[in-house]
Amino acid sequence: MRIGIVSPYSFDVPGGVQNHIMDLAEALIGLGHEVSVLAPADDDAEHPPYVVPAGRALPLPYNGSVARIAFGPVSTARVRRWLRKGEFDVLHVHEPLSPSLSFLAVVSARGPVVATFHTAMTRSRALSAAQTFLQPVIEKITARIAVSELARKVQVEHLGGGAVEIPNGVAVAKFASAAPLPGWPGEGGTLGFLGRFTEPRKGFPLLRTAYVRLAKERPGLRLLVAGPGDRDELYSDIPPELHERVEFLGLVSESDKARMLRSVDVYVAPNTGGESFGMILTEAMAAGAAIAASDLDAFRRVLDGGRAGALFPNGDVTALTGLLGELLDDPVRRDGLSSCARIVVGAFDWPSVATRVLEVYATAIEATDGRVFDDE
Amino acid sequence: MPGTTMPGMWWVVGVVALTAIFSAYLGWTAQRVERVHMRAQSAERALDAHLVRRAAAAAVVAEQNESVELYAAARLALDAEPGDRETAENDLTRQLQAVTLDPSDPAARALINTSRRVVLARQVHTDQVRDAQTARDRVLVRMLLLNRRYRKPEYFDIVEPVLPDLPPLTVPAPASPSDPPTVVASGA
Numbered sequence: 001m002r003i004g005i006v007s008p009y010s011f012d013v014p015g016g017v018q019n020h021i022m023d024l025a026e027a028l029i030g031l032g033h034e035v036s037v038l039a040p041a042d043d044d045a046e047h048p049p050y051v052v053p054a055g056r057a058l059p060l061p062y063n064g065s066v067a068r069i070a071f072g073p074v075s076t077a078r079v080r081r082w083l084r085k086g087e088f089d090v091l092h093v094h095e096p097l098s099p100s101l102s103f104l105a106v107v108s109a110r111g112p113v114v115a116t117f118h119t120a121m122t123r124s125r126a127l128s129a130a131q132t133f134l135q136p137v138i139e140k141i142t143a144r145i146a147v148s149e150l151a152r153k154v155q156v157e158h159l160g161g162g163a164v165e166i167p168n169g170v171a172v173a174k175f176a177s178a179a180p181l182p183g184w185p186g187e188g189g190t191l192g193f194l195g196r197f198t199e200p201r202k203g204f205p206l207l208r209t210a211y212v213r214l215a216k217e218r219p220g221l222r223l224l225v226a227g228p229g230d231r232d233e234l235y236s237d238i239p240p241e242l243h244e245r246v247e248f249l250g251l252v253s254e255s256d257k258a259r260m261l262r263s264v265d266v267y268v269a270p271n272t273g274g275e276s277f278g279m280i281l282t283e284a285m286a287a288g289a290a291i292a293a294s295d296l297d298a299f300r301r302v303l304d305g306g307r308a309g310a311l312f313p314n315g316d317v318t319a320l321t322g323l324l325g326e327l328l329d330d331p332v333r334r335d336g337l338s339s340c341a342r343i344v345v346g347a348f349d350w351p352s353v354a355t356r357v358l359e360v361y362a363t364a365i366e367a368t369d370g371r372v373f374d375d376e
Numbered sequence: 377m378p379g380t381t382m383p384g385m386w387w388v389v390g391v392v393a394l395t396a397i398f399s400a401y402l403g404w405t406a407q408r409v410e411r412v413h414m415r416a417q418s419a420e421r422a423l424d425a426h427l428v429r430r431a432a433a434a435a436v437v438a439e440q441n442e443s444v445e446l447y448a449a450a451r452l453a454l455d456a457e458p459g460d461r462e463t464a465e466n467d468l469t470r471q472l473q474a475v476t477l478d479p480s481d482p483a484a485r486a487l488i489n490t491s492r493r494v495v496l497a498r499q500v501h502t503d504q505v506r507d508a509q510t511a512r513d514r515v516l517v518r519m520l521l522l523n524r525r526y527r528k529p530e531y532f533d534i535v536e537p538v539l540p541d542l543p544p545l546t547v548p549a550p551a552s553p554s555d556p557p558t559v560v561a562s563g564a
Contacts, residue, residue, distance in 0.1 A: 366418065367418050
């Protein structure tokens with residue numbers, strides 16, 4: 001099958017949606033399909049061979065994060081050229097209702113269009129209000145995928161359409177086989193955190209407080225942090241005597257991310273909201289880490305109601321501190337959590353996810369009548 | 377003199393421009409109405425094909441298990457008249473949800489796969505019908521009888537025909553990627 005995928009966000013900056021698209025594209029190629037991914041990117045920037053750059057992306061604040069997107073006449077021309085040259089059997093767009101390449105591709109295409117919705121948008125009321133205006137665009141989408149129950153609920157309630165729930169995939173083998181970083185996790189125990197620690201909804205301050213409390217009684221306990229952000233900003237809120245026990249890796253590559261997750265005794269996800277799917281949790285599960293996570297709906301589902309990872313009440317620092325202490329003292333419980341997690345994460349492995357996405361493609365093709373052409 | 381002709385000329389230009397814009401809009405709307413109806417029809421054919429496949433797969437499983445009730449339900453679903461089809465398919469879904477399938481049986485796996493496709497086809501069909509009905513009911517479309525050329529698409533009102541996934545096999549099944557994802561045009 002010839003598959004055209006559109007990314008709304010630039011691959012220059014790593015992010016959940018971008019990783020999802022790359023992993024899906026690679027899994028589909030692995031299953032023997034031809035895949036082309038159109039994404040905002042500079043022509044001279046480095047990117048995988050299946051990516052077609054659609055020009056420079058502009059940073060715009062969107063849904064609480066900064067998204068790098070492309071929109072405008074130049075992008076429109078590139079989208080149309082890509083569609084014409086590609087002659088795709090199916091067009092797969094991501095987040096098509098944000099002002100992005102995905103939106104432009106839906107408007108410019110006819111034929112089978114599959115759309116994946118990632119975020120459970122909190123501004124869904126605005127979306128409902130815009131529905132009449134968006135109807136001609138929504139109408140062009142043949143089949144919809146939601147990556148989480150929450151994203152699906154937003155679809156059903158605010159856009160009046162159904163959506164098939166297909167969770168994010170995770171490259172299980174890659175995470176399970178990664179080697180821990182040299183010297184980690186060590187004797188005294190290691191807590192891990194990955195993400196933008198400056199972003200309030202990621203909940204890092206909760207973990208920091210819990211770690212500072214625990215570290216006073218546990219002289220060997222270390223904290224491993226990875227993600228974008230300023231080193232000084234991270235250390236400025238940690239007492240100086242603990243600085244040498246907190247390791248900051250900065251922004252890590254995909255392979256270092258796997259190694260980092262293999263290097264911790266307990267992976268902590270103290271997020272306070274805004275997550276529609278616990279992508280990082282499935283990765284930590286694949287890596288075999290014991291997980292402590294806030295009891296957000298999305299996390300609860302991914303962790304099979306708490307059997308594949310321990311949950312604590314969202315925002316409760318005391319509960320988090322207590323839970324981390326228990327887990328650090330109880331290797332048997334940690335083993336139990338991580339072996340359950342290894343079974344649960346099987347359903348999220350990419351090849352099985354990509355096979356289900358292919359079924360949606362086939363359904364979309366059947367419900368239209370032909371290839372995806374440029375709509376004149 | 378030019379002062380008196382100019383407003384008249386602009387008036388004409390304005391009317392011509394508005395007419396052009398309005399007819400372009402009408403053309404676009406007519407195209408939209410046609411597209412959503414064509415899609416609803418294709419989706420209906422696809423759903424029909426997948427329901428037939430499911431009933432056939434169910435009959436195979438029923439024969440293997442010598443399950444008379446399941447076989448009868450599959451037969452009834454295959455033979456149902458249009459008015460009775462929804463009830464017959466619901467009965468088959470109920471029978472299928474009650475049956476215990478053997479994960480190592482290829483017929484059972486085929487049945488699970490066709491059932492998943494029924495769920496998808498039904499989902500997409502429902503969406504297409506909704507889009508078509510929304511398009512038909514717009515005031516402009518009704519006033520200009522743009523919908524008169526097309527049969528009104530109807531929902532296929534059945535319970536969610538979802539079956540639980542079988543547990544993963546320890547030994548991977550041969551030729552696993554369920555259906556070759558070919559372009560199934562129409563009819564089927």
